Amino acid sequence: MLTGRNNPRSRRTRQAVLAAAVTGALTLTACGGGSSAGDDGDVALRFSWWGSDERHAMTQELIDMFEEENPGITIEGEFTGWDDYWDRLATNVAGRNTPDVMQHEARYVREYADRGALADLGEFLGDTIDTDQLDESVASAGEIDGSTYAIPTGINAYTLVVDNDLFAEAGVEVPDDETWTWDDLISTAVEVSENTPNNVFGIQNFGFVDAHFEVFARQRGESMFTPEGDLGFSDETLAEWWNLIVDSRDQGAEPRPSLTVETQAGGIDQSLLATNRGAAGFWWTNEFPTLVSNSGHDLDMLRFPGESENPGMFLKPAMFWSVSSQSEHPEEAAKFVDFLLNSPEAAELQLSDRGLPVNVELREQVVADLEPADQLAADFLEEITPDLSEPPALPPQGAGEIQTIMQQLTEQVLFDQISVDQAVERFKSEVSAAVG
Amino acid sequence: METTETAVAPRKQSRGRPRILAHTGLIIFGLLMLYPLIWMLSSSFKPTPEIFSQPGLLSENYTARNYGEGWTALNQPFTRYLLNSAIVVGGSVIGNLVACSLAAYAFARLEFRFKKMWFAIMLGSIMLPIHVVIVPQYIMFSEIGWLNTYWPLIVPKLLATDAFFVFLMVQFIRALPRELDEAALIDGCGHFGIFWRVIIPLSMPAIATTAIFTFIWTWNDFFQQLIFLTDPEMYTVPVALRTFVDATSQTPWGPVFAMSIVSLAPVFGFFLAGQRYLVRGIATTGLK
Numbered sequence: 001m002l003t004g005r006n007n008p009r010s011r012r013t014r015q016a017v018l019a020a021a022v023t024g025a026l027t028l029t030a031c032g033g034g035s036s037a038g039d040d041g042d043v044a045l046r047f048s049w050w051g052s053d054e055r056h057a058m059t060q061e062l063i064d065m066f067e068e069e070n071p072g073i074t075i076e077g078e079f080t081g082w083d084d085y086w087d088r089l090a091t092n093v094a095g096r097n098t099p100d101v102m103q104h105e106a107r108y109v110r111e112y113a114d115r116g117a118l119a120d121l122g123e124f125l126g127d128t129i130d131t132d133q134l135d136e137s138v139a140s141a142g143e144i145d146g147s148t149y150a151i152p153t154g155i156n157a158y159t160l161v162v163d164n165d166l167f168a169e170a171g172v173e174v175p176d177d178e179t180w181t182w183d184d185l186i187s188t189a190v191e192v193s194e195n196t197p198n199n200v201f202g203i204q205n206f207g208f209v210d211a212h213f214e215v216f217a218r219q220r221g222e223s224m225f226t227p228e229g230d231l232g233f234s235d236e237t238l239a240e241w242w243n244l245i246v247d248s249r250d251q252g253a254e255p256r257p258s259l260t261v262e263t264q265a266g267g268i269d270q271s272l273l274a275t276n277r278g279a280a281g282f283w284w285t286n287e288f289p290t291l292v293s294n295s296g297h298d299l300d301m302l303r304f305p306g307e308s309e310n311p312g313m314f315l316k317p318a319m320f321w322s323v324s325s326q327s328e329h330p331e332e333a334a335k336f337v338d339f340l341l342n343s344p345e346a347a348e349l350q351l352s353d354r355g356l357p358v359n360v361e362l363r364e365q366v367v368a369d370l371e372p373a374d375q376l377a378a379d380f381l382e383e384i385t386p387d388l389s390e391p392p393a394l395p396p397q398g399a400g401e402i403q404t405i406m407q408q409l410t411e412q413v414l415f416d417q418i419s420v421d422q423a424v425e426r427f428k429s430e431v432s433a434a435v436g
Numbered sequence: 437m438e439t440t441e442t443a444v445a446p447r448k449q450s451r452g453r454p455r456i457l458a459h460t461g462l463i464i465f466g467l468l469m470l471y472p473l474i475w476m477l478s479s480s481f482k483p484t485p486e487i488f489s490q491p492g493l494l495s496e497n498y499t500a501r502n503y504g505e506g507w508t509a510l511n512q513p514f515t516r517y518l519l520n521s522a523i524v525v526g527g528s529v530i531g532n533l534v535a536c537s538l539a540a541y542a543f544a545r546l547e548f549r550f551k552k553m554w555f556a557i558m559l560g561s562i563m564l565p566i567h568v569v570i571v572p573q574y575i576m577f578s579e580i581g582w583l584n585t586y587w588p589l590i591v592p593k594l595l596a597t598d599a600f601f602v603f604l605m606v607q608f609i610r611a612l613p614r615e616l617d618e619a620a621l622i623d624g625c626g627h628f629g630i631f632w633r634v635i636i637p638l639s640m641p642a643i644a645t646t647a648i649f650t651f652i653w654t655w656n657d658f659f660q661q662l663i664f665l666t667d668p669e670m671y672t673v674p675v676a677l678r679t680f681v682d683a684t685s686q687t688p689w690g691p692v693f694a695m696s697i698v699s700l701a702p703v704f705g706f707f708l709a710g711q712r713y714l715v716r717g718i719a720t721t722g723l724k
Contacts, residue, residue, distance in 0.1 A: 048666070052682035053509045053691075056668075060511055078666040080675070081682040091663050095574040097583065269687065270488045290686040294485060 043329045045336060048078040048092075049103035050085035055353055062346055066339050073332050075101075086400075093117045098324040100333045103354075104150050105319055107399045109142055112322070113149040114397055119323040120147040124334035130342050133359045141317045141391050151337065152317030154355020156285040157381055157388070158211045159313070160185075160304060165297040166279040170195035177302035182244055185305040189253035192279045202253045204272040204281035205260040207245040207410035210402045211316070212282055215304050216241050218312030218389055229396030231431065235424050242413055242420040249414060254278075257414035264407075269294060285381055286318060286355055289373035299373075301380045303387075313384065314391045318355025356381060398435040405430045480697050484690035503698070506691030510676055511668050514695060517676040518702075521655060524589050524672055528654040529647050531593030532601055536646060537639070539596040540605030541631050545617065555606075562599045566659055574663060588664045593650075601646045608642035609635055644713030651706050655699075673699045 049059060056079050063075045078099060080088060086108065092098050098117055112118050125131050125148060131139060135155065142150030160177070167174050170192045175184055189202025206212045214224045216237070223232040248254050255263070255272070263272055268287055272278025274294035283291060285301065292299050304313055321340060323333040340346055347362040352374050357363045367378045395402075409423045409430075418426070467474075479487045481498045507514045542548070543555055577588040596602055612635065620630045636643070658674040665671055671679070677699060680692045 046666075050682060052687055053680050054688075055682075056511060056679060057509075077668065079668065079679060080662065081678050081680075084662050084675075084678055087659070088662055088666070091570060091574050092666075094571045095578045097574075097578050266488070267687075269689065275489050294489075294686075296485075 043073045043332045045073065045075045045101060045327075045329060045333055046078060046099040047075050047101040047336070048085070048089065048099035050080060050082045051353075052081065055079075058349055058353060061349055062340065065343075065345055065349070066336060069339075070335070073336070075336065096326060098326055100324050100327040100329065101336055102322045102324065103153070103319050104142075104322045106141070106317060107395055107402075109150045109320055109322065110144060110394045111397045111400070113144050113147075116325055118149040119325045119327060119330055119333075120149060121151065121323060121334060121337070122146075122148050124331075124338075128331060128334040129338040133342065133361045135315075135358045135360050135363075137385075137388075138315055138317050138358060138391055142320050142322075142394070144394060150320035150322045151341065152355070152358045153319040153321055153340070154286075154317070154350075154352065154357050155315045155381070156318045156355045156377075157313055157315055157384065158209075158215060158282060158284055158304075159380070159384075160280060160302040161273055161283050161288060161291055162280045162300050162302055163273060163276070163278070163295065163297050164300055166196065166200065166276070167192065170279065174300070174302070177305075177307075179308050180305045182305045186244070186248050186251060186253050189248065189280060190251045193252050193254075196279070199277060201255050201272060201278045202280060203248065204263060204278045205245065205248070205254045205410075205414070206282045207242070207414070208264050208403075208407050209282065210406050211284075213238070213241055213406070214392060215312040215314070216306075218314070219304075219306050219310050220312075221310065223392060224402070225393065225395050225399070225435075227393040229435065231428060235428075238424045238427060239420050242410070242423055245410065246413065246420065257411075260414060261411055273299070284316075284318075285377040286352060288377040289371060292373040301377065303384060307387070311387050311389050313387075314389050315381075315385065316391060317358070352378065396435040401434040402431055405434065476693050477697055480690065480693035482690060484688055487689050487693075502690035502694035505688075506680075506695040506698075509688065509691050510679060512671070512676075514676070514698065516669070517671055517673045518699075520586075520670060521672040521674075521699075522702075524586055524661070525651055525654045527586065527590035528593045529650045531590055532596075532598055532646055532650045533643060535594050535596035536598060536601040537605055537636065537643065538631070539602045540609055541627075541635055543602065543606045544609035545630075545635075546627070558599045558602060561597070562603075570659070570663060577664065582664075584665060584667045584670055586665075586670075589654075589660060598650070601650070604645060605639065605642045608639055612638050641713055644710055648706065648710040648713070652703055655703050 047063065049055070051059070056077075059079070060077055063077055067074060078088075085103075089098075089102065089112075093112065093115070104112070104118075109118070121129065129151070134151075138152050138155055140148070141152050142148055162174055164174065172188060172191045172195060175188050180188075185203070192202035193200070210224065213233075217223050217233045220234075220237050222234060222237055226232040249257065249260075254260060255278075263270060268274060268283070268290055271281060271283075271291070273281045273283075273291050276295055276297060288299070288301060307313060321337045323330055323337065327333050340350075341357075342359055342362070344362060344365065347357050347359065347366050348369065350357070351366055351370055356378055357366055363378075367375060370378060405427060409418070409427055412418045413420060413423050475491075475493060478493045478495070480502055481500065482490075482495045482502075483497055483499060484502075486495060486497060510517075539558075543551065543558075573588065574583075577583060582588050582591075616634050616638070617630050620634050625633060656674060658678065661672045661675050662678070665675060668679075677692065677695055680695070681687050
């Protein structure tokens with residue numbers, strides 16, 4: 001879901017601002033709360049999310065729908081893109097002016113919860129917020145020490161997307177994803193690179209997204225973080241992973257490093273798959289439709305290599321809903337969250353925009369209405385779900401920086417500026433510092 | 437006569453060729469520097485899927501649809517954002533012109549206690565990054581109840597907080613001959629009289645520079661406007677443009693580029709109109 005092109009500096013700033021939030025919150029005891037009641041006893045809630053124009057328009061419709069069903073509650077939407085969202089939210093929290101309902105993301109939930117910005121939704125569960133139909137495997141993904149600070153909006157999974165047309169053009173058979181290994185992945189990609197024109201490659205580099213390593217580590221019984229928030233992988237696993245990337249580069253499965261970095265910076269629209277320059281790449285299932293519409297080719301999703309022995313793929317909560325701890329109307333805010341999660345009309349509008357609904361009943365209902373590409377993604381998710389491993393625990397504070405650290409180190413490894421062993425050492429120390 | 441003609445003609449010729457060479461060189465260099473802008477302009481007329489799959493300048497499918505789509509894609513028509521930006525920019529320009537010139541006059545012409553220290557503190561404030569002051573400012577404005585209004589963006593300008601412009605004008609005013617002030621004093625002017633009748637008319641280049649830079653910087657400013665304006669109806673152009681672009685989903689690049697071109701137009705026009713003052717202002721204040 002995240003291509004993570006956030007520069008390290010803005011990340012740092014964001015953290016600094018959030019840190020200032022604590023100080024600000026401590027020194028200023030009683031400044032204006034998040035929301036206020038209107039003149040005629042109406043409840044006004046502020047609701048904030050990130051996304052691009054289509055989501056903004058759709059969410060505004062959701063708000064209108066909710067307001068119609070619930071006279072007396074008005075909701076003001078506040079929205080912007082991903083990067084700016086966190087800058088603004090950090091400042092809002094610092095100024096004790098947090099929106100009542102927020103769209104959240106796994107890497108930030110703990111950070112905001114630990115700083116006391118999020119309300120414990122426990123008292124509303126099963127009451128205002130109906131949990132009967134929520135997918136058990138992910139419903140509790142927003143829990144920290146028994147308190148529910150966030151509820152998933154929907155699910156997706158990290159997966160390998162392949163371009164059937166390019167495979168056919170190269171005369172290479174798409175491998176059987178139930179049995180293949182990581183070596184098969186590289187050798188297949190090399191074969192595609194060799195049998196296609198020079199500007200078409202087997203696979204896009206996969207060293208830039210931390211979720212990829214998460215799957216790789218899980219296949220070895222490890223993980224990025226332990227539930228306690230410590231590093232959960234061994235040096236060997238990380239070294240093995242980076243060596244795989246070096247192999248992929250050396251054997252020509254992927255483009256030269258300069259092109260890799262350039263493509264990476266371009267995001268999904270300019271990825272190898274989207275521009276027909278690559279036959280495979282790792283993406284989130286909810287990004288699949290974008291790839292299909294951009295490439296115009298016949299695309300398909302495969303399981304990760306090496307899943308047969310010990311599965312490492314997992315369902316990820318696409319986003320979360322959270323309520324501010326300073327909200328003056330937590331009950332109404334919870335009601336709105338329930339609407340977003342459990343209302344059939346809301347699901348019909350949102351479809352898979354915030355991941356496939358966590359509400360299992362609605363998920364089935366929604367799948368029929370999806371665009372063909374979304375439907376393919378939904379079917380694929382359903383097909384692999386029985387074999388998946390548990391979703392990871394919420395990462396510790398500062399986890400938002402991991403992606404940046406990984407990107408920088410992978411770049412340096414690709415350009416041979418540091419050895420794989422050095423990269424492993426630096427990754428461990430930098431991540432420890434970030435979450436410490 | 438003859439000798440002078442023959443002497444002049446070859447000199448002209450020998451100068452002419454390098455000049456043509458220099459100009460072609462400069463034009464090529466200029467086009468190279470302009471390429472990203474030209475590319476954006478051309479992309480704004482292409483269908484979105486074509487922008488990155490065929491990144492060249494030319495296309496067979498040129499269309500103006502992006503402009504229509506972009507104009508109405510967000511929850512307010514783009515006119516609204518342009519108007520909002522105009523309010524903020526207008527207020528900021530007026531605020532900076534009034535406040536910075538007054539402050540500059542004081543620093544350049546008046547004697548008061550601890551003047552040097554105040555001046556140093558003012559210059560020091562240039563070095564404060566926005567991220568340091570944004571949280572205290574946010575808390576302050578939130579308590580006054582000014583969030584989601586344009587006051588946090590305009591009122592500080594009325595307090596001469598843009599130290600750069602104060603400094604620019606101080607340098608300019610210091611270079612004006614004091615004899616003119618004294619002449620005005622003898623004619624019966626007070627400080628405001630001197631300021632208004634002597635200093636301001638002579639400081640036009642510096643004032644124009646301030647106006648142009650304030651315009652461009654405020655028009656392009658994003659962070660403050662993002663933080664203080666959360667109501668979509670209050671969004672300014674840069675904030676509105678960013679709501680198109682999201683790293684986690686598909687960006688409608690065609691409309692984004694189209695609206696970017698639209699939002700560049702006022703800056704471009706203002707710069708074109710004020711460019712000669714700008715160059716003069718910088719040259720005469722000795723700032724480089």
